[in-house]
Amino acid sequence: MKKKPEFKIQNITHPSAPLADYNDPLLRELVAHLRQNRTQLREEWARRITDAQLLTAMTKEEIFSEATSVYDNYVEVLETGSVEALQAYARNLSERIIPRGVETHEVVGIVLLLRDVLARSLFKKYQGEPELLNRVLDAYEPAANRIANTVAVSFVQERERVIRQQQEAIRELSTPVLQVRERLLILPIIGVIDAQRARQLTEQLLRGIRGNRAKVVVVDITGVPTIDQLVANHLVKTVEASRLMGASVIITGLSAEIAQTLVTIGVDLSKMNAVGDLQGGIEEAELLLGYKVISTAEPAAGTGTKESKS
Amino acid sequence: MQVPILKQGGYLIASIQSVLSDADLVQLRDNLGERVGTFRSRGVIIDVTVLDVIDSFATRTLRGIAHMLKLRGAETVIVGIQPDVAFAMVQLGLTLEGVGTALDLEEGLAYLDLRTKRTPVNGN
Numbered sequence: 294m295k296k297k298p299e300f301k302i303q304n305i306t307h308p309s310a311p312l313a314d315y316n317d318p319l320l321r322e323l324v325a326h327l328r329q330n331r332t333q334l335r336e337e338w339a340r341r342i343t344d345a346q347l348l349t350a351m352t353k354e355e356i357f358s359e360a361t362s363v364y365d366n367y368v369e370v371l372e373t374g375s376v377e378a379l380q381a382y383a384r385n386l387s388e389r390i391i392p393r394g395v396e397t398h399e400v401v402g403i404v405l406l407l408r409d410v411l412a413r414s415l416f417k418k419y420q421g422e423p424e425l426l427n428r429v430l431d432a433y434e435p436a437a438n439r440i441a442n443t444v445a446v447s448f449v450q451e452r453e454r455v456i457r458q459q460q461e462a463i464r465e466l467s468t469p470v471l472q473v474r475e476r477l478l479i480l481p482i483i484g485v486i487d488a489q490r491a492r493q494l495t496e497q498l499l500r501g502i503r504g505n506r507a508k509v510v511v512v513d514i515t516g517v518p519t520i521d522q523l524v525a526n527h528l529v530k531t532v533e534a535s536r537l538m539g540a541s542v543i544i545t546g547l548s549a550e551i552a553q554t555l556v557t558i559g560v561d562l563s564k565m566n567a568v569g570d571l572q573g574g575i576e577e578a579e580l581l582l583g584y585k586v587i588s589t590a591e592p593a594a595g596t597g598t599k600e601s602k603s
Numbered sequence: 604m605q606v607p608i609l610k611q612g613g614y615l616i617a618s619i620q621s622v623l624s625d626a627d628l629v630q631l632r633d634n635l636g637e638r639v640g641t642f643r644s645r646g647v648i649i650d651v652t653v654l655d656v657i658d659s660f661a662t663r664t665l666r667g668i669a670h671m672l673k674l675r676g677a678e679t680v681i682v683g684i685q686p687d688v689a690f691a692m693v694q695l696g697l698t699l700e701g702v703g704t705a706l707d708l709e710e711g712l713a714y715l716d717l718r719t720k721r722t723p724v725n726g727n
Contacts, residue, residue, distance in 0.1 A: 499686030506706060533698050534689035539682065539705035539714070 320432045324372045326418060327411065335364050338410045347402045350393045359386065360403075363444075367407060371436050376443045383447035391452055400448045404441045411437070468494050470501035476508040477578050479571075483516030491527040498531060502540045509578040510535060513571045515546030522558050525551070529560050541566060541581065545574035606631045608638055614646040614715055615639065615677075616708070619653060628664040635668055639677045646715035647672055650708055652683030662697040669702040678718045679703060682711035 327334065339360045342348060348356055363386075366379045387400070415433065419426035467490055471479050478501050482494065498510060512528075514520075520528070532542045544567045547555070555565075568574040579586060604627060609616045615638055617631060635647060649665065651657065657665075669679035680703035684692070692698070703718070705711040 495690060496686070499689060503686060503706065506710070508706075508710070530690070530693040534686075534693045537681075537684045537689040537692060537699060537704050538686065539684075539707075539710055 317432050319429050320371060320436070323415070323429060323433055324368055326415070327368050327371070330414060331364065331368075334410060334414055335361055337414075338364065338407050341406050341410060342403050345402065345406065347399045347406075348390075348395060350395055351390070362386075363403075363407065367440055370440050370443075371433075374436075376439065379440065380443055380447055383444045384451055387448045387451035391455055397445070397448060397452070401441070401445050404444045408437045408441060464490075464493070468497045470497050470505075472505050472507075473511075473575065474579070474582070474584065476506065476582055477511070477575075478502070478505055478507045478509075479511045479513060479575070481513045481516065481571075486517060486520055486524045488523055488527070491524045491531075495527065495531045495534065499534060499538060502535060502538050507540050509541055509543065509581050511543045511545055511571065511574040511578050513545045513574065514551065515548075515571065517546075517551065518548070519550050520554060522554065525554050525558055525560065529565065532565060536564075543568055543574045543577055545569065545571050606634070608634055610638075610642055610644070611712075613644055613719070614648060614712070615642065615644045616648045616650065618650045621653065622656075623654075623661070625660055625664075628661060632664060632668050632671070636671055636675065639672055639675045644677050645719045646678045646680070648708065648711040648715065649679065649681050650683050650711075651681060651688075652685070652707070655685065655688060657684070657688055657692055657697070659695065659697055662692065662699060666699055666702055678715055680705050680711045680714050680718075682707055 335357075339353075339357045342356055342360065343353065351359070362382065366382050370376055370379050390400075412430070412433070415429055416426065419429060463484075467484070468480065468482065471481075473479055478498075480494070480498060480501075486494070498512070501507065502510065528544075532544070535542045544565060546569075547567055566577075568577050604621050604623070606617050606619050606623070606627065609618065615635065617635060623631070631649075638644070639647065647668075649668070651665075654661075665681060669681075672679045681699065682705045684704065703714055705714045
């Protein structure tokens with residue numbers, strides 16, 4: 294049980310970094326010094342954070358309370374040499390502050406600030422004894438580096454986890470295939486299409502054609518800002534593959550930029566059935582399928598009088 | 604393996620049962636050309652549902668069959684191309700242009716009904 298987390302720490306921090314000797318009496322003295330001046334150093338640190346305009350997304354009180362927790366964790370790491378608690382805390386903190394728009398440079402910045410604040414206080418304390426100061430710094434530096442490393446890595450890892458989660462969510466939501474009428478499907482596409490999404494789109498469309506026995510598919514790309522050459526070609530191939538399966542594809546909502554791209558790469562436009570907007574596309578599809586939409590409402594008053602006059 | 608050709612009203616249905624060699628395809632072409640004349644068929648359906656690969660030779664032969672039968676007075680429709688096959692074909696630039704395609708047998712029959720009714724040959 295005890296060995297596993299130890300391995301994890303070794304992995305996260307730089308493996309070749311020399312491990313500080315945590316039983317070093319100097320380090321103990323250091324910890325005692327930091328404990329003694331806790332209030333003053335903590336305030337100094339919080340003040341420096343505000344001055345440097347870091348963590349602007351948080352209030353002063355929040356900064357102070359987080360600063361206190363980080364400070365205590367920091368001192369504890371110096372004392373025990375175990376970064377586990379700090380790591381867990383950093384993860385937890387990241388989870389809380391990432392949604393509020395805190396950037397990586399801010400997190401790294403505040404940790405480096407704390408390192409700076411503490412180093413300055415050490416300089417002040419051992420000003421008269423350069424020999425001792427050197428030895429204190431030798432003990433302090435590696436430990437401080439390791440702490441900074443741990444916090445930054447935890448933050449970045451947490452951030453990457455969030456990004457991965459969101460990518461997954463986007464991928465799942467990205468291409469709905471909807472049946473509007475018997476034999477008629479629509480594929481509304483929103484957002485940038487990259488090569489992977491284009492592939493997924495084709496797959497879903499072709500499976501949708503088979504699954505719903507579709508004859509006409511309306512692909513609406515109103516929500517797509519631009520497409521590159523590769524994706525445009527892929528789109529054309531999708532249209533042709535659909536034809537091989539006996540379905541015709543109507544593309545709607547081509548923006549001026551995308552139309553330009555298609556012309557530039559020389560797509561054979563005779564194979565593309567393009568209609569201005571989604572409404573037009575659905576009307577065209579209904580025509581192909583032989584549907585006729587009739588309003589069941591009473592004829593409007595205006596039309597009535599017009600008819601009676603003529 | 605030979606492809607059975609079934610007569611269904613005015614149409615012929617060639618239902619491919621297994622992977623075809625190049626020779627089988629040529630055989631199919633010859634058989635269809637002959638049967639269309641014998642039965643005076645107006646339309647031909649070639650069902651490729653079981654094929655999971657349609658290569659360039661097969662594509663060229665199918666297109667050749669369609670064009671040949673057109674000259675013999677019959678419409679051809681290829682039915683049952685699988686999604687993966689369809690996309691692979693397009694990737695290779697094999698698009699069967701000028702040949703009718705439909706989802707499955709039922710759709711193919713509907714397609715032929717529509718096409719043969721429209722062609723004013725001996726209908727009116």
